[in-house]
Amino acid sequence: MAPKSLEKSKIKFLLLEGVHPSAVEMLRSAGYENIELHQKALPAEDLKAAIANAHFVGIRSRTQLTEDVFAAARKLVAVGCFCIGTNQVDLAAATRRGIAVFNAPFSNTRSVAELVIAEAILLLRGVAAKNAAAHRGEWQKSATASYEIRGKRLGIVGYGNIGMQLGVIAEGLGMQVQFCDVVSKLPLGNARQIPGLDQLLAQSDVVSLHVPETKATRNMMGAGQLALMPRGSILINASRGSVVDIDALAANLESGHIGGAGIDVFPVEPRSNDDEFLSPLRAFDNTILTPHIGGSTVEAQANIGMEVAEKLAHYSDNGTSTSSVNFPEVALPEHEGSHRLLHIHHNVPGIMSAINRVFSEYDVNVSAQFLQTNEAIGYVVIDVDAEYSDLALEKLTNIDGTIRSRVLF
Numbered sequence: 140m141a142p143k144s145l146e147k148s149k150i151k152f153l154l155l156e157g158v159h160p161s162a163v164e165m166l167r168s169a170g171y172e173n174i175e176l177h178q179k180a181l182p183a184e185d186l187k188a189a190i191a192n193a194h195f196v197g198i199r200s201r202t203q204l205t206e207d208v209f210a211a212a213r214k215l216v217a218v219g220c221f222c223i224g225t226n227q228v229d230l231a232a233a234t235r236r237g238i239a240v241f242n243a244p245f246s247n248t249r250s251v252a253e254l255v256i257a258e259a260i261l262l263l264r265g266v267a268a269k270n271a272a273a274h275r276g277e278w279q280k281s282a283t284a285s286y287e288i289r290g291k292r293l294g295i296v297g298y299g300n301i302g303m304q305l306g307v308i309a310e311g312l313g314m315q316v317q318f319c320d321v322v323s324k325l326p327l328g329n330a331r332q333i334p335g336l337d338q339l340l341a342q343s344d345v346v347s348l349h350v351p352e353t354k355a356t357r358n359m360m361g362a363g364q365l366a367l368m369p370r371g372s373i374l375i376n377a378s379r380g381s382v383v384d385i386d387a388l389a390a391n392l393e394s395g396h397i398g399g400a401g402i403d404v405f406p407v408e409p410r411s412n413d414d415e416f417l418s419p420l421r422a423f424d425n426t427i428l429t430p431h432i433g434g435s436t437v438e439a440q441a442n443i444g445m446e447v448a449e450k451l452a453h454y455s456d457n458g459t460s461t462s463s464v465n466f467p468e469v470a471l472p473e474h475e476g477s478h479r480l481l482h483i484h485h486n487v488p489g490i491m492s493a494i495n496r497v498f499s500e501y502d503v504n505v506s507a508q509f510l511q512t513n514e515a516i517g518y519v520v521i522d523v524d525a526e527y528s529d530l531a532l533e534k535l536t537n538i539d540g541t542i543r544s545r546v547l548f
């Protein structure tokens with residue numbers, strides 16, 4: 140029997156990690172009431188139990204959606220990452236199951252850029268160390284190794300949405316901005332693209348990392364790269380903890396080769412605010428250590444809540460998959476007066492003709508058809524007269540290569 144369109148009251152949203160209340164408001168205004176909320180990430184077994192009957196899940200950077208978790212999530216239609224990074228999601232496993240993954244690529248970028256600029260100013264001034272000393276009762280009034288930000292060279296690694304904004308703000312403060320990236324980017328203002336990471340590191344007073352977590356960025360700042368940075372320079376990482384070899388950084392802080400560091404993300408982060416934060420960097424006064432709060436501002440979280448919830452509701456209501464990170468993107472008009480069939484299939488030869496055969500064989504009147512594919516899957520949306528939708532859905536669901544199908548009334 141083919142799956143049917145679910146009533147909204149039966150569609151379950153599982154929202155984890157204290158996703159902002161704006162998400163709940165948005166979902167309720169779209170008619171979704173079945174929302175389970177958790178303030179923390181769930182341990183793997185609890186996650187599997189909670190996700191088993193969820194149709195949509197909302198997470199932030201902490202929750203790991205692995206193959207194993209997806210295997211337990213038999214009803215899952217889509218994932219909303221209420222953040223930028225999607226490295227915590229096994230995207231291939233989601234795609235194989237026809238699960239669309241969405242994120243919020245812009246809403247917290249300004250918050251990260253502001254934090255980085257603040258840290259660059261404070262670290263160049265030696266404020267982190269002087270502040271720590273003052274808390275212990277020490278008075279360290281001195282201008283030694285205390286610098287203005289004006290005129291200093293900022294090296295941005297990864298000139299994307301955050302890196303570019305950072306560059307613009309830094310230039311406004313009189314910094315000389317340079318960057319490296321794996322692709323050629325249009326430099327904003329007077330910024331300059333430097334051909335390679337090594338060269339960028341060797342000629343920057345402050346280095347700030349804004350790359351995603353990938354195989355290529357794992358430990359991209361190791362002992363060899365840190366050694367290239369000028370003595371006394373500053374390293375800032377608000378990207379992912381896997382990008383910096385923390386032990387190598389600790390050794391360079393110990394030797395004084397690195398003059399200070401602002402680190403927001405760590406190779407291992409506590410699961411919740413109740414757990415202890417363990418890091419060799421705790422030993423150094425000249426570090427600003429923050430608990431992965433680069434994107435944690437009231438403004439960013441409220442906007443993200445709204446943005447991602449809207450994407451999930453839209454995908455649920457009408458099938459639109461625009462801006463999904465793993466799914467063929469289809470922007471769909473409303474389908475008033477007809478039923479909408481959504482068919483997700485493995486992208487194999489012959490499947491479209493099998494789909495079209497259903498409509499010609501059973502003389503189903505199609506009022507609109509949309510198709511988009513990526514390497515792995517195809518997503519076809521077909522609007523038909525209401526009377527045909529049950530039969531057509533059943534036939535479509537039985538086509539070889541079908542991953543999942545549903546109908547929207």
Ligand SMILES: NC(=O)C1=CN([C@@H]2O[C@H](COP(=O)(O)OP(=O)(O)OC[C@H]3O[C@@H](n4cnc5c(N)ncnc54)[C@H](O)[C@@H]3O)[C@@H](O)[C@H]2O)C=CC1
Pocket residue numbers: 223224225244247248251296297298299300301302319320321322349350351352353355356377378379403404431432433434435
């Ligand atoms: N600390 C926090 O709370 C937050 C952390 N983030 C992290 O920041 C990262 C960057 O965010 P956006 O700027 O919005 O991403 P983006 O995708 O707009 O930019 C990333 C840039 O890095 C470049 N890149 C990728 N691999 C590279 C490599 N191996 N070497 C050099 N460049 C490389 C890309 O070409 C792109 O230009 C996110 O992936 C996320 O992990 C994002 C938001 C908040």
Ligand SMILES: O=C(O)C(=O)COP(=O)(O)O
Pocket residue numbers: 199200201221222223224225247431432434435
């Ligand atoms: O947006 C991102 O990629 C972040 O790292 C922010 O993560 P968070 O939502 O604060 O857990």
